[in-house]
Every structure is written in structure tokens, then in C-alpha cells.
Amino acid sequence: MAKKxxxxxxxxxxxDNLSTGFKENIPSKATFIFGDCSKKETIDQLxxxxxxxxxxxxxxxxxxxxxxxxxxxxxxxxxxxxLLLQYAVRTNCPRVVYASTMSVYGDNExxxxxxxDIPNPKSFYAVGKLASENYLKIFNQVYGINYTILRYFNIxxxxxxxxxxxxxxxxxxxxxxxxxxYSSVTIKGSIQRFRDFIFIEDLVKITIDALDCDLMKxxxxxxxxxxxxxIAHLLDLLMQYSGIEKSLKxxxxxxxxxxxxxxxxxxxxxxxxxxxxxIERGIELFVKSQM
Amino acid sequence: MAKKxxxxxxxxxxxDNLSTGFKENIPSKATFIFGDCSKKETIDQLxxxxxxxxxxxxxxxxxxxxxxxxxxxxxxxxxxxxLLLQYAVRTNCPRVVYASTMSVYGDNExxxxxxxDIPNPKSFYAVGKLASENYLKIFNQVYGINYTILRYFNIxxxxxxxxxxxxxxxxxxxxxxxxxxYSSVTIKGSIQRFRDFIFIEDLVKITIDALDCDLMKxxxxxxxxxxxxxIAHLLDLLMQYSGIEKSLKxxxxxxxxxxxxxxxxxxxxxxxxxxxxxIERGIELFVKSQM
Numbered sequence: 001m002a003k004k005x006x007x008x009x010x011x012x013x014x015x016d017n018l019s020t021g022f023k024e025n026i027p028s029k030a031t032f033i034f035g036d037c038s039k040k041e042t043i044d045q046l047x048x049x050x051x052x053x054x055x056x057x058x059x060x061x062x063x064x065x066x067x068x069x070x071x072x073x074x075x076x077x078x079x080x081x082x083l084l085l086q087y088a089v090r091t092n093c094p095r096v097v098y099a100s101t102m103s104v105y106g107d108n109e110x111x112x113x114x115x116x117d118i119p120n121p122k123s124f125y126a127v128g129k130l131a132s133e134n135y136l137k138i139f140n141q142v143y144g145i146n147y148t149i150l151r152y153f154n155i156x157x158x159x160x161x162x163x164x165x166x167x168x169x170x171x172x173x174x175x176x177x178x179x180x181x182y183s184s185v186t187i188k189g190s191i192q193r194f195r196d197f198i199f200i201e202d203l204v205k206i207t208i209d210a211l212d213c214d215l216m217k218x219x220x221x222x223x224x225x226x227x228x229x230x231i232a233h234l235l236d237l238l239m240q241y242s243g244i245e246k247s248l249k250x251x252x253x254x255x256x257x258x259x260x261x262x263x264x265x266x267x268x269x270x271x272x273x274x275x276x277x278x279i280e281r282g283i284e285l286f287v288k289s290q291m
Numbered sequence: 292m293a294k295k296x297x298x299x300x301x302x303x304x305x306x307d308n309l310s311t312g313f314k315e316n317i318p319s320k321a322t323f324i325f326g327d328c329s330k331k332e333t334i335d336q337l338x339x340x341x342x343x344x345x346x347x348x349x350x351x352x353x354x355x356x357x358x359x360x361x362x363x364x365x366x367x368x369x370x371x372x373x374l375l376l377q378y379a380v381r382t383n384c385p386r387v388v389y390a391s392t393m394s395v396y397g398d399n400e401x402x403x404x405x406x407x408d409i410p411n412p413k414s415f416y417a418v419g420k421l422a423s424e425n426y427l428k429i430f431n432q433v434y435g436i437n438y439t440i441l442r443y444f445n446i447x448x449x450x451x452x453x454x455x456x457x458x459x460x461x462x463x464x465x466x467x468x469x470x471x472x473y474s475s476v477t478i479k480g481s482i483q484r485f486r487d488f489i490f491i492e493d494l495v496k497i498t499i500d501a502l503d504c505d506l507m508k509x510x511x512x513x514x515x516x517x518x519x520x521x522i523a524h525l526l527d528l529l530m531q532y533s534g535i536e537k538s539l540k541x542x543x544x545x546x547x548x549x550x551x552x553x554x555x556x557x558x559x560x561x562x563x564x565x566x567x568x569x570i571e572r573g574i575e576l577f578v579k580s581q582m
Contacts, residue, residue, distance in 0.1 A: 007467070041309075070373050074365065078422075082361050118409050122432065127425040131369075135361075141413065142358070142546055153367040276454055 001055065001204050002030050014160060015042060015058065019193030021160050021230035026247040037080035043087050051097040053211055056084050061102055062167040063123035064254040070124040077128030085139045095146050096136060097210050102153045104130045108257050114264035115220050146217050148210040153224030153263050157200030157282060169195065170286065173235060177244050178290060185246050189253040191232040196224035196262035199282035206274065224263025225276040238253065241287040292346065292495050293321050306333060306349065311452050328371035334378050336390065342385040344502055345373050354394055354414035354459040355545040361415040361489060368419030376430045386437050388425060388501050393444045393515065398549050405555035406511050414547030424511065432551060437508050439501040444515030444554050447500060448491030450581035453554045468535050472551060476537050480544040482523040487515035487553035490573035497565065500549065506562040515554025516567040532578040
């Protein structure tokens with residue numbers, strides 16, 4: 001995101017506590033503030049300067065981890081949103097783009113979910129994200145701050161943290177395939193579960209496009225490809241492009257895990273004309289970036 | 292609630308920070324812990340003893356006040372739920388009854404709302420209550436704690452704090468009618484707004500009945516009368532039963548105020564056979580209790 005925004009000629013400020021990311025990924029031209037968006041002291045370091053927009057992408061993004069410390073999760077994913085929205089009010093920032101999640105839907109009998117479906121979060125992570133969505137709507141109604149809520153489906157691709165074994169299905173499997181430390185690949189839950197995998201570059205482009213797209217203003221949008229991919233198929237692709245085969249070890253589900261949903265993305269496609277990277281191509285690029 | 296539970300032969304523990312209530316209202320037979328349910332130190336005072344059930348009715352319950360300090364509101368209405376649910380897990384408490392609110396619906400074109408409608412909270416208060424509902428569902432799925440979520444509509448009646456001018460529509464108006472400090476009655480927003488007013492005794496009975504009603508287990512239920520009452524009619528009744536007439540002063544809406552919804556209570560009536568106190572009778576009893 002930061003790289004692309006800088007290329008487009010923007011000034012970029014980044015706040016990150018580096019809990020899952022790495023300092024070397026931060027472009028040198030960006031102003032970097034080390035800290036936690038859920039702490040007032042961190043937000044105060046912005047010195048109330050004016051921004052054209054705030055992308056709120058910070059947060060603890062693992063449903064599994066959210067069960068270890070639900071209170072920490074509220075801090076990361078809900079208090080941070082409040083503090084950034086209060087900053088926006090204080091500094092007349094007109095625009096906030098928010099990284100929400102397909103997790104707010106929980107499981108749904110229909111499998112394919114649209115923005116009109118009732119959210120039914122199954123993890124603390126998803127509860128916090130949904131609360132943040134509601135804060136954004138209130139700050140719009142009361143203070144006029146324009147939002148776009150993007151419900152990201154499963155993100156994968158180059159740049160993903162390969163050492164975080166609780167976050168990112170594709171990266172977790174790829175790590176186990178590539179690393180000599182693993183003799184097999186452990187799957188938590190059925191390989192018939194499925195996801196809607198979206199390539200990081202598609203996500204970056206759509207997120208930045210949201211800034212200037214009037215149709216996306218004050219809307220909630222599914223950001224997924226609309227394609228259902230089973231875990232079994234994902235594993236096939238990872239093995240095919242890496243040329244490495246390992247046996248599978250199936251374990252029990254992680255807490256709050258969804259069996260599977262994929263995106264009805266017709267609302268998004270009504271806003272922007274976009275062709276998603278097919279999973280075959282995306283996984284190829286991802287695997288190559290790691291070998 | 293406490294009085295009735297004691298009469299029924301239960302042992303009762305009460306936690307209250309007395310931010311809106313009064314110590315003299317607490318029955319002497321109940322064990323009283325002064326403190327805030329959103330603080331671990333308070334919950335720790337319960338010494339991990341076993342309870343058959345927890346009624347979580349604590350919280351900051353004014354939508355208007357929630358705009359003054361949204362962070363405090365998360366503490367009161369969301370963190371408190373997490374801490375009490377964690378207590379329930381730790382002590383094997385099988386049952387939690389939660390006081391939620393009609394505010395989670397926000398405004399709805401249909402005016403009459405059912406549990407199948409998509410929540411659309413308009414205040415921070417409502418966002419926190421909705422997040423708590425979601426926590427209850429997760430604790431049921433993951434830890435097996437049985438919940439009942441009661442979405443209370445507008446509560447009124449004897450015992451209401453008559454000096455809190457930001458909470459409780461009926462009590463706010465009645466106070467202004469009865470007190471010599473007010474020469475007129477101030478209404479914040481149109482008198483054509485409407486509410487579904489439920490008498491405190493009805494609410495207490497339904498909340499306690501929820502404990503033993505299997506049909507209400509792990510359900511969300513509207514707790515309202517199903518009758519729509521305009522602010523204008525409420526004022527008529529208050530003046531009629533108090534015998535006092537004052538002029539009305541109409542001001543702007545408070546932040547996040549709903550125009551009006553009332554309960555589709557068919558789900559509740561499918562669980563228990565109950566006749567609600569008509570508003571005329573309830574207001575009569577309420578006014579008499581204050582004169």
C-alpha cells in the first residue's frame with residue numbers, strides 16, 4: 001500500500017507496532033511512527049496534522065489468536081478505530097478506508113455471502129471488526145466523515161509473514177512445505193473447507209481505488225474474487241508450483257474457524273471494473289517469491 | 292430484580308458502581324459488592340464462587356451519554372461482558388441472561404422490528420451492546436455457556452432515577468412536570484417520535500422467567516409490548532395522571548437518537564404467556580409513586 005501510494009505522489013505516514021510486520025518492508029520515503037494505534041500516545045505523535053485520508057489497516061488479524069486474549073483484541077481492533085476516527089474529527093480528515101473482514105459473516109448456509117446478509121461473527125476478532133464498522137457508520141452520520149468499509153476475504157501473496165503460524169492459510173501451508181523443519185503439512189480442520197483467496201496486489205489496488213471512487217463512498221463492500229477454493233485445491237497448487245510434496249496431517253479445527261464462505265462481489269464490480277488474479281497465477285507468484 | 296429473586300428464595304449477589312442507582316435500593320439480604328464490572332479487581336471480589344446464573348444488567352445505558360466518552364462506553368458495556376463471561380467459564384456457571392437493547396436496531400423503515408432484522412446501531416451505546424451479544428454467542432459455541440439475550444425496549448416505572456436528565460424518557464418528562472425548578476417540559480426532538488414503553492414490573496418478571504424457560508435458552512428476544520406510543524401521547528398521560536400541565540419546549544434531537552421503532556414480540560409470546568401492563572396503567576402507577 002505504502003509503496004504504491006508513494007509512487008502515485010502521495011505523502012505517506014505509517015503507524016505500526018511491528019507485531020507481525022518488519023521494519024525493512026517500510027519504504028524509506030514514508031514517515032514511520034513506531035507504536036500502537038490503540039494507544040492515545042501513539043496517535044498524539046501525529047501532531048494533529050491534516051491527512052486527506054486515513055487507511056485503517058492496523059489490527060490483530062487472526063481469529064485463532066483472538067481467543068487467547070479477547071481483551072487485547074478489543075484494544076487492537078476496536079479502540080484503535082475509535083481513536084483514529086476521533087483524530088479524523090479533530091483534524092477535519094474527510095475520508096477513512098477501513099480493512100474489515102469476511103469473518104463478520106461467520107458461517108452461512110448459502111456459502112456465498114453478500115453485504116445484505118446478517119453478520120454472525122464466530123471469533124472475538126470478527127466481533128471487534130464488526131463493532132468498528134458500526135463506529136464508522138456513526139461517525140459518518142454524526143460528524144460527516146466519509147468511510148469505505150472493505151470486507152477482505154482471504155489475502156495471500158508476497159510480503160506475507162512466513163513465520164507467523166497462526167495467520168494466513170496460504171503462508172502457513174507454504175512455510176511447512178518449504179521449510180526442512182516440517183516433515184509434513186498440518187491442516188487444522190477439514191481439507192474440504194473452502195475460502196475465497198484474494199491476491200495481495202489486487203487488494204492493494206482496490207483499497208487505493210476506494211479513495212477516489214464515489215460509488216464506494218459510505219459503503220460496505222465485499223472484497224473477494226467470487227471464486228470458491230477448497231483447502232485441498234490450495235494445497236495441490238502449492239505443491240505443484242513449489243515442486244515439493246509432503247504428506248498431510250489433519251488435526252482438529254481451530255476455535256471460531258469458519259467452514260467456508262465466498263464473496264458475492266457484484267457490489268464491488270458495480271463500482272470498479274476489475275479483473276482478479278486467478279488463484280493459479282497468484283499462488284505461482286507467491287511460491288516463486290519464497291524460493 | 293434482586294427483591295424478587297430473594298423472595299423466590301435465591302441467594303443474590305449484586306455488583307454496582309452506583310453511578311446511576313442508590314444504595315438504599317439494595318435489599319439488605321443481598322450481598323453487595325461496590326465496584327465496576329469492567330474492572331478485573333471487582334470481579335475478583337466474587338472469589339470464584341459458583342452461581343447458578345449471572346444476570347448482566349450493568350452498564351452505561353444512555354445513548355446520549357455514550358457520545359461524550361465512547362471509550363468509557365466500551366469499557367462499561369463490552370469489557371464488562373467479557374469479564375463476566377470469563378468468570379462464568381472459570382466457575383462453571385451454566386447460564387447468563389443479558390440486558391441488551393432495542394437500540395441495536397437503529398431506525399428501520401418498517402417501524403416494527405423483529406429479531407430477524409439486521410442490526411444498525413446509531414449510538415456507541417448500541418454498538419457496545421451488539422458486540423456483547425456477539426460475545427455471548429461465541430461463549431456459547433465455544434464454552435457451552437447458555438445465554439438469553441433480551442432486547443429491552445423503553446423501560447419506565449417506580450425506582451427509576453428521577454435526577455438523571457439524560458436517561459429514561461418517561462422519568463425525564465415526569466421530573467420536569469413535578470419539579471418546581473422547571474417552568475416547562477423540554478422535548479429533544481419531535482413529539483411525533485415514538486417508543487415501545489415497557490413497565491418495570493413486566494420487565495423484571497420476564498427477565499427472571501428467562502432463567503427457567505427452555506424456549507428462551509440461547510435465543511435473542513425482543514422485550515417490548517408491541518404497542519407504539521408517541522411522545523405526544525406519553526406527555527398527555529403524564530399530565531393527566533399528575534394533574535399538572537406545563538407548556539412544551541421542543542429542541543433539536545440528541546445525537547444518535549432513533550425516530551421510532553416498536554417490538555415485534557411474537558417470539559417472546561411464543562415462549563411465555565404474558566399480559567403486558569397497558570401504558571395507561573403503568574404511567575398511573577409511576578406518577579403515583581412520585582407524588
